[in-house]
Amino acid sequence: MKRIMLVVAYEGTNYCGWQVQPNGVTIEGVLNEKLSELLGESILVTGASRTDSGVHSYGNVAVFDTDTRIPAEKIAYAVNQRLPEDIVVQRSLEVVSDFHPRHCNSKKTYEYRILNRKMPLPMLRRDTYFYHYPLDVSAMQQAADILVGEHDFKSFCSTATTAETTVRTIYSLDVTREGELITICVTGSGFLYNMVRIIAGTLIQIGAGIRKPEEIRAMLTACDRSAAGPTAPAHGLTMIGIEYENVENILKNC
Amino acid sequence: MKRIMLVVAYEGTNYCGWQVQPNGVTIEGVLNEKLSELLGESILVTGASRTDSGVHSYGNVAVFDTDTRIPAEKIAYAVNQRLPEDIVVQRSLEVVSDFHPRHCNSKKTYEYRILNRKMPLPMLRRDTYFYHYPLDVSAMQQAADILVGEHDFKSFCSTATTAETTVRTIYSLDVTREGELITICVTGSGFLYNMVRIIAGTLIQIGAGIRKPEEIRAMLTACDRSAAGPTAPAHGLTMIGIEYENVENILKNC
Numbered sequence: 432m433k434r435i436m437l438v439v440a441y442e443g444t445n446y447c448g449w450q451v452q453p454n455g456v457t458i459e460g461v462l463n464e465k466l467s468e469l470l471g472e473s474i475l476v477t478g479a480s481r482t483d484s485g486v487h488s489y490g491n492v493a494v495f496d497t498d499t500r501i502p503a504e505k506i507a508y509a510v511n512q513r514l515p516e517d518i519v520v521q522r523s524l525e526v527v528s529d530f531h532p533r534h535c536n537s538k539k540t541y542e543y544r545i546l547n548r549k550m551p552l553p554m555l556r557r558d559t560y561f562y563h564y565p566l567d568v569s570a571m572q573q574a575a576d577i578l579v580g581e582h583d584f585k586s587f588c589s590t591a592t593t594a595e596t597t598v599r600t601i602y603s604l605d606v607t608r609e610g611e612l613i614t615i616c617v618t619g620s621g622f623l624y625n626m627v628r629i630i631a632g633t634l635i636q637i638g639a640g641i642r643k644p645e646e647i648r649a650m651l652t653a654c655d656r657s658a659a660g661p662t663a664p665a666h667g668l669t670m671i672g673i674e675y676e677n678v679e680n681i682l683k684n685c
Numbered sequence: 686m687k688r689i690m691l692v693v694a695y696e697g698t699n700y701c702g703w704q705v706q707p708n709g710v711t712i713e714g715v716l717n718e719k720l721s722e723l724l725g726e727s728i729l730v731t732g733a734s735r736t737d738s739g740v741h742s743y744g745n746v747a748v749f750d751t752d753t754r755i756p757a758e759k760i761a762y763a764v765n766q767r768l769p770e771d772i773v774v775q776r777s778l779e780v781v782s783d784f785h786p787r788h789c790n791s792k793k794t795y796e797y798r799i800l801n802r803k804m805p806l807p808m809l810r811r812d813t814y815f816y817h818y819p820l821d822v823s824a825m826q827q828a829a830d831i832l833v834g835e836h837d838f839k840s841f842c843s844t845a846t847t848a849e850t851t852v853r854t855i856y857s858l859d860v861t862r863e864g865e866l867i868t869i870c871v872t873g874s875g876f877l878y879n880m881v882r883i884i885a886g887t888l889i890q891i892g893a894g895i896r897k898p899e900e901i902r903a904m905l906t907a908c909d910r911s912a913a914g915p916t917a918p919a920h921g922l923t924m925i926g927i928e929y930e931n932v933e934n935i936l937k938n939c
Contacts, residue, residue, distance in 0.1 A: 440804075440807055440808070441807050442808050442810075487807075487808055489808075507804070516805070516807065516810055519804055519805050519806065519807050520804075550694075550761070550774075550776075551770070551773050552694055552743065553694055553695050553770065554694070554811075556770055556771075
């Protein structure tokens with residue numbers, strides 16, 4: 432028995448999110464099905480980031496156990512032959528048998544992309560949130576700077592959360608503009624339910640001048656979901672990747 | 686009666702190209718239908734670039750005549766309410782009554798985008814051509830430089846062409862790499878049937894080392910389609926925009 436780690440890219444548009452559900456097709460469900468077919472065993476993957484419906488990924492992580500003799504690094508190529516074109520395994524490698532993608536210390540990076548112009552662009556409709564009022568990126572960055580560090584992010588968390596603690600650490604939170612595309616890039620120790628989308632929704636309000644950057648402080652101390660801004664639409668969000676601490680202790684035979 | 690110019694962006698994935706066809710949905714067909722509905726007249730648009738099935742656009746141009754009292758610049762917003770989300774009119778404006786989008790001197794710009802990495806990325810599958818062998822961008826640029834200028838591009842034209850002359854002028858042809866994305870950006874006086882895709886297919890062969898940059902000269906002089914490389918897939922191609930000469934003589938009331 433060996434444990435395999437997959438790095439998985441997908442377009443979330445046509446899925447009911449990552450996690451297996453009784454109704455609706457999910458990324459996890461499709462991976463389980465296609466890996467089981469390929470390996471001739473019943474495979475159940477465990478994902479690092481259980482992304483919402485409509486959220487995309489360049490590098491989510493999943494692990495599973497298998498008895499296969501297919502070399503670990505070949506599994507990506509083999510399963511891609513079976514996967515639909517909106518899910519592509521980028522890499523497969525063997526990890527130590529006690530590695531868990533959610534219980535190991537890691538830095539997760541997400542991007543929230545906003546198309547800020549007068550008219551929508553068809554080609555970008557699936558992975559950017561179209562917002563046609565002007566946005567002040569420097570005000571958004573001022574607000575973002577206040578969120579960096581360890582805080583209780585209860586105000587920036589869906590009330591549907593089951594998390595034991597709402598304290599999280601944001602390592603960096605950068606708002607940049609390239610022409611008409613604004614990207615909010617956030618790296619943290621982990622994120623609460625809807626946290627990145629609520630941060631994005633709040634920063635958009637600040638960029639639009641509806642709220643002031645310094646109001647972020649009061650939002651944090653309120654520890655109340657209603658203090659922060661709205662949850663920005665899922666399709667603007669992309670999970671970029673996950674960096675594990677002590678990666679040399681995770682990978683096997685490397 | 687006034688003549689209206691539309692600047693039209695679309696994702697070509699779900700269309701049988703620009704031009705109305707007996708079978709299959711086309712961009713032109715959808716514009717005719719939705720403009721006719723909106724304006725209560727039978728509208729027939731004339732397009733500048735009759736893009737192939739699967740080709741995208743940020744700024745194709747179409748014109749039509751109408752008796753409507755809707756101000757020219759409002760037509761874009763009004764028709765966008767009726768159009769599917771993969772076609773978005775970016776701008777509408779009144780032009781002089783004898784303006785023809787194909788018979789006026791213009792510079793057209795197209796981009797051919799290549800995703801050059803080991804694994805496909807789902808989010809880019811519709812508007813980049815995935816090519817996993819390494820490509821030498823400087824060899825591609827060397828070859829591209831030879832194509833710039835006025836030439837007989839018969840070798841770079843589908844044999845199905847109906848063009849009277851196969852002489853065209855390329856003003857610029859730049860091959861750039863940003864990370865894993867290679868962009869071939871070409872501006873010309875006009876392009877023959879499949880010309881940009883054949884240039885892209887040929888440059889890819891050169892980038893892959895299958896042919897040498899200087900072979901381009903012999904391809905040009907051959908005036909024979911079989912001398913050049915293959916036609917690269919349509920979905921990597923995007924019509925970027927059209928710049929008309931003497932634009933001040935085209936626009937009305939500006």
